Amino acid sequence: MKKIAVALIFASSFPLFTLGQTNSLKNFTISGEVNLDTGTVQLLPNELNTALYPTGFKPVSAKINKGKFKFNGQIDGPVWMYFKIGDKYQSAGTAISPGEQHISIDTALNYKGPINDNLVMKDAKSYDQSLIPADALRKQYRLHYDSLFSIYGRKFPEEIDLKSMKELKATYEANDAAILSFAKENPNSYYALYQLYALLNFGYNATLGNTFERFSTTLKDSRLGQATLERILSSKQIAVGEILPKFNVVDLRGVKIADNVYNSNKLTLIDLWYSHCMPCIAQFEDLKGIRNTYLDKGFEIIGISTDKTKYIEDWKLAIDKYKLTWPQYLDLNGIETSKYNIHIFPTSLLVNQQGKIVATGLTPVGLKEFLKENL
Template identity: 80%
Template sequence: MKKIAVALIFISSLPLFTLGQIKNLKNFTISGEVNVDTGTVQLIPNELNKALYPTGFKPIIAKIIKGKFKFNGQIDEPVWMYFKIGDKYQSAGTAISTGGQRISIDTASNYGDPINDNLVMKDAKSYDKAFMIVENQRKQYKLHYDSLFNIYGRKFPEELELKSMKELKATYIVHDATLLSFVKENPNSYYALYKLYALLNFGYNTTLGNTFEHFPTLLKTSRLGQATLQRILSLKQIAIGETLPNFNVFNLKGEKIADTPYNSNKLTLVDMWYSHCMPCIAQFEDLKAIRNAFQDKGFEIIGISTDKTKYVEDWKLAIDKYKLTWPQYLDLNGIETSKYGIHIFPTSLLVNQQGKIVATGLSTVELKDFLKNNL
């Protein structure tokens, strides 16, 4: 590892915004050091979360000279960024705030956290401390899971798999409750707000909704706060107890899905997937077995693919290859599902005969257990 100098030298920066936006922005400076002598470092936003950045926000590049680099720019509030050096290193995300911050990067730790001394990332330390019990619980779960995996491989006995899933979801409940408690004690934590925003990728529950309500107006009305609120409002539409929305999707014949596709069955699983999603494909055999076991009792599955235009033929081939005999529909480019905040796949919604969502995110073993107890 090359020696890292202490002095920080300005190297290069590029404008981030159009001139019309400058009046709303404040200066930021990044003084950085890295364990390589030369090259370039890029400061890059997350393209999947464009709502978190002002219009016109673009990656910027700085040269590395003798292990040092510097960025100057303007932002109106903290933004979540990552650093990229060449083709071999990319950091984990880190908050860039107005004012100055010193950042240190170790390229030996690919996807590792850069050392960042701004106030947002300093808050991460108190956040991590509050979650120590949660992390220990997760570690214990992982140790238990790994021990079972060493014995049974990928096919656990159903009783053990169901028990393992219940243990995992118990850690989720503790995690969400801990986040709520942390925000009650630290309502001005921008870091906690970002964590909530990221967590909503995996679905909504009332604890997460209550957590958002404990942030002050200043954070709620920030760009990040508004993006978080939008996720909550989208996801609440497909929460347990809500009525399944009318998806504008079409089958292989180009026919639109019925307005009430669930009313002829006691319970219907809406399985959202796409043709190149390996976890989606991995559950097909289990879904086929479950459908065969419970179809006569009033259970059905409806598949909705979110394949992009260039993969439509792959979607058709997948239906044939995996012998998916239940109704299949296409949400081209995921336009419909994205309206409801669905970005993680597979995602499933279990719906009763009246169209009410009775369960979400069930694994196949959980689904089987639910059907045994409710059909």
Template identity: 35%
Template structure:
């Protein structure tokens, strides 16, 4: 009797073990694509330390593939085919995997229509995207993917509201991480991070993102960081702020069309308020190959404020400045007042603080 019970227990244990092993495999298939290829999944801009598996790939055979599911917490990935290299950088779809994911179906011709099962992917499709469509008017996955990398305050406001209503959402947490690591620190982002439920705050991604927010190099109230730059004469120096009551740091580069288009307005503001204590410093991220163009733009447009070069944006990337032009507003002591001020808001500050001085 004891022997039979032991055999029954062992049989059940083996069956359960096999069942758990089956759950660790994600079955994948393609619609309208039968070629042999390689499917790549990767992070985009978020540090590797946030991930259990940062980059991985799988072979596609006759439109079928498998993935190992050993995710301890939900993960966000972007995707690409090996055959896409040289044609595009990224496919327009956010893929959320968690330990409930068992199936993924990729639509080759309409990639953004691809589907993934699992709790997190379901939330993204049935809750997050529907709310984004309702509140932001964003109906297209391609547009939503591009929106992640734009300075779009409405998206951040939406993310705050969505997180407040869905404080256990890993979808919201990953998108917040994506925004932070591309656009840098914001007070609104910090407030959004604080909204998450304790169950989410115990996750590695929340802990890492919280640490990065707390230690952000560009943060309102902080001193402007010490960086190394190059002068117009080609000398390497430690960056020193000019004397002024309000100081604008302008991150730009010579072949950035929006940067060039903003210069006439900046010149007008500078001419008006420089006598009252307004200063501008330009920091370009031009590579060595366009250094002469950088100098030519300064001369041709007769830009009279100080200019420095951060070759290829080595220092700028550390500050998480990835969109241009990007303006930081500092006070007379070099403390950051605004981490991302637009020209309209800049003019407001100048009129309020420097008019008549």
């Protein structure tokens, strides 16, 4: 990916800030207002998504003067940024694009998006409008789930739990379909591409892959487009139908996982977890029961922890405390799982005897149903 320069010229006494050279820089202006008379506004990149910014990209600042602030500079395309004012306020992300934009900040609305009138954020309104039916389905699911929770607490009856899980999956599918439809009609929507980029943190599916292909060549070739493609390519390696890559992990004795570790079982669940993940721990009892039921029928579980170096002892203690009798391996600091864009835990991958992924994202009740039908 080519490196892209950004130059920021600030109001007041701030000097020119440059990150390399490019032939496609365009001017931008941010005219801002805030409900503070004085102070300093910082313009921040998202440190968790460094691929979206040029190498060496740093936060920059402008002074507030009687409730006004201003940034002038040059960028080559939209950049997703955050505003921060000391410990008083931090905004949600917003796009800064070439040209003029007016930003209005209300420090009482912490972690909310500032008012931003540029074309990218105007496009966000069209995007949000197109997702109203999917959002309504999600809200309907949430209301139903809350009503069930008020009756059963955290432990739903199995039949109801399975039905709720399928309802949740339907909301995901409706959301993905809505994004695909919007991209078809708006192939130059930077905002929609950014939403796709964020959504891929939860995994890959064919609908999301098709969505990326609907964007214009210009957007796909942009820095954001290339970062999105990278997420697709890494996530797709652990999608249903793919052969599970070999994880370079070791067991409690430091022995590497075998190449043929799946060969002796008809189906193997790869349970990705870590010692301080409460949702991971919450499903251990169910997994133990499922394993006891289906072990003789050709089912096994392999646990892979992503614990950091400082938590290795916690990992070992968790295995003992929760009596995890299936094979356990350590992906120290999550290096292996990060190759496949795995950031949500627990993550489950169900593979067959040939190591082919046959299901992903199974909850214990979903796993039980799958095993009942396939073993």
